[in-house]
Amino acid sequence: MEVISVANNKGGVGKTMQCYQLACHLANQGRTVLVIDLDSQANLSSTFEVQIQRTLIPEWLIGDVGLEDVMVPSGGKGEFHQNISLIPSSRHMANLSKLLIMSEAEIRRDAGRKERLLRIRLEEAKGKFDYVVVDTPPMLGDELIMALVASNRILIPTQAQDYSIDGLEELMDTFEIIKETENPVLEFTIIPSMVNRRRKIEQQRMEELALSFNITPPIRNLVHMQESISLKKPVFMMGKRCTGKNDYQDLWQFLDL
Ligand SMILES: Nc1ncnc2c1ncn2[C@@H]1O[C@H](COP(=O)(O)OP(=O)(O)OP(=O)(O)O)[C@@H](O)[C@H]1O
Ligand SMILES: [Mg+2]
Numbered sequence: 001m002e003v004i005s006v007a008n009n010k011g012g013v014g015k016t017m018q019c020y021q022l023a024c025h026l027a028n029q030g031r032t033v034l035v036i037d038l039d040s041q042a043n044l045s046s047t048f049e050v051q052i053q054r055t056l057i058p059e060w061l062i063g064d065v066g067l068e069d070v071m072v073p074s075g076g077k078g079e080f081h082q083n084i085s086l087i088p089s090s091r092h093m094a095n096l097s098k099l100l101i102m103s104e105a106e107i108r109r110d111a112g113r114k115e116r117l118l119r120i121r122l123e124e125a126k127g128k129f130d131y132v133v134v135d136t137p138p139m140l141g142d143e144l145i146m147a148l149v150a151s152n153r154i155l156i157p158t159q160a161q162d163y164s165i166d167g168l169e170e171l172m173d174t175f176e177i178i179k180e181t182e183n184p185v186l187e188f189t190i191i192p193s194m195v196n197r198r199r200k201i202e203q204q205r206m207e208e209l210a211l212s213f214n215i216t217p218p219i220r221n222l223v224h225m226q227e228s229i230s231l232k233k234p235v236f237m238m239g240k241r242c243t244g245k246n247d248y249q250d251l252w253q254f255l256d257l
Contacts, residue, residue, distance in 0.1 A: 001126050001129055002130070005134040005151040006134065009138055009139055009171050010167040013194070017229060021234055022155075023035045034085050034086075034128075035048065036135070038143040039089055039136060042055075042093075048088075049076050051090075055070075058099045061146070063110055073085060077232075115142075115149045115178075118146040148178045151186060152187065154186065154187070158192060159193055161201075190216070191215070196221050227242075235248050
């Protein structure tokens with residue numbers, strides 16, 4: 001079972017888009033996928049057509065409920081959705097940090113450190129899924145740290161713009177700390193996201209990024225990509241005109257997924 005998290009502490013860079021396309025692509029290849037939405041905005045949950053009043057993720061992480069209690073089938077249409085199970089989020093997720101503080105003594109007994117909770121809970125998913133895909137919120141909080149500790153790889157969508165690239169430093173510092181202390185196998189990949197190739201400055205920023213990091217082929221900023229989310233159809237189900245298909249094909253090939 002490979003655990004892949006999509007993360008960037010900057011908002012609106014295409015994390016949820018990436019998770020949706022990745023989970024659907026893997027499921028369409030016949031792999032079983034557990035999707036975990038750790039963001040209280042619950043955008044990924046609604047793209048998989050699952051809306052719930054109150055997520056049980058905090059209770060699951062603390063160990064009060066089991067995997068079967070938090071997991072639901074994807075509500076999406078298309079046969080491949082049968083391969084997707086989802087741990088949905090809701091606004092209640094915003095209370096996670098408070099709940100973790102309240103359960104501090106139990107967590108210390110059970111996990112040693114709260115950062116390890118997701119990794120420990122995912123033990124129960126081993127053997128049941130080929131992949132776990134985790135969407136994270138746009139901040140360096142408990143959810144993101146837990147995801148870094150639980151993952152084999154982190155995919156980092158990044159816009160080829162100054163503020164996005166500046167924000168990467170903070171995430172990279174956290175990545176290094178987690179790799180040194182809790183998770184030596186963790187690897188990361190930077191995905192240039194929502195790229196507008198016609199803008200010279202973006203092209204230049206991408207070239208600069210490529211000097212410091214091993215970056216993947218880019219995902220362009222395309223109207224069809226927004227449509228893919230609104231229609232709740234992954235790019236491979238979109239019509240011929242959807243050029244985003246090619247971007248994703250190149251990306252999956254590069255990532256060996
Ligand atoms: N390649 C793309 N081309 C065009 N629009 C895109 C692309 N990728 C994402 N979008 C759109 O940009 C917006 C932000 O994308 P998304 O929600 O995936 O970002 P995010 O990083 O998950 O945001 P947040 O930090 O709020 O969770 C959405 O409306 C999405 O449909
Ligand atoms: Mg998101």
